[in-house]
Amino acid sequence: MPSPSFAPLADPPETSQPRPASLSDLFLSFTWLALQGFGGVLAVVQREMVERKRWLTQEEFLEDWAVAQIMPGPNVVNLALMVGGRYFGLPGALTALAGMLAVPLLIVLLLGVLYTHFGTDPRLAGALRGMAAVSAGMIAATGIKLAASLTRHPLPLWLTLSLVALGVLAVAVLRLPLVYVLLVLGALGCTLTYRKLSP
Numbered sequence: 001m002p003s004p005s006f007a008p009l010a011d012p013p014e015t016s017q018p019r020p021a022s023l024s025d026l027f028l029s030f031t032w033l034a035l036q037g038f039g040g041v042l043a044v045v046q047r048e049m050v051e052r053k054r055w056l057t058q059e060e061f062l063e064d065w066a067v068a069q070i071m072p073g074p075n076v077v078n079l080a081l082m083v084g085g086r087y088f089g090l091p092g093a094l095t096a097l098a099g100m101l102a103v104p105l106l107i108v109l110l111l112g113v114l115y116t117h118f119g120t121d122p123r124l125a126g127a128l129r130g131m132a133a134v135s136a137g138m139i140a141a142t143g144i145k146l147a148a149s150l151t152r153h154p155l156p157l158w159l160t161l162s163l164v165a166l167g168v169l170a171v172a173v174l175r176l177p178l179v180y181v182l183l184v185l186g187a188l189g190c191t192l193t194y195r196k197l198s199p
Contacts, residue, residue, distance in 0.1 A: 017054065018054045018055060019087055020087050020092075023088060026088065026092055026095050026099065027095050027096070028099065029053065030080050030084075030096045031099040031102065033049075033100070034076075034099065034103065034104045035103060041075075041076050042075075045061075045065075045079060046061060046145065046146065049061055049079075049083065056083070058146070059152070061146075062146060062149055064082050070186060076100065077097065080093075080096040080097055080100045081096060084097065147164075154193055154196045154197055155189075155192055155196055160189075163185055163189050166185055167181060167185050
């Protein structure tokens with residue numbers, strides 16, 4: 001009987017929903033995802049996992065991303081561990097993690113060496129500012145896409161939009177630490193949803 005630590009972390013989605021064909025497929029998919037994620041990783045993850053691969057529904061993505069946000073470490077790495085674990089248990093989690101980190105690590109090291117030689121070039125500084133603007137646009141577009149899921153949330157739309165507005169106000173305007181915002185507003189949202197769903 002296999003060890004429970006190697007069992008999938010959660011029940012896989014229904015068989016009608018696409019899933020990774022193998023550990024190799026999982027590794028290559030997350031490697032490709034990581035190579036596209038320069039700055040605008042949320043937009044890339046949502047497009048790859050939900051729209052292209054369809055390994056997650058929009059609702060599953062939102063739930064997993066919310067959990068990934070409150071866990072220590074980079075959000076997308078946490079999400080990779082969760083998706084890999086969902087389909088292949090511990091080997092899947094480690095494979096997805098390797099896909100997220102292996103090739104990008106080599107590229108970052110190479111770019112770091114190049115930056116030490118050419119970092120003072122004003123043309124490079126301008127190009128990096130342009131990339132930042134594009135990344136901000138990608139994140140904003142993904143936020144708009146994900147907002148459509150609020151209409152299917154158990155809580156009334158006015159209440160979910162109020163929580164969204166409070167989150168934006170706390171982080172963007174008041175510049176409160178993200179961890180406190182997540183703990184307070186996240187706990188409030190979980191409590192209200194739990195009470196709504198309770199019989």
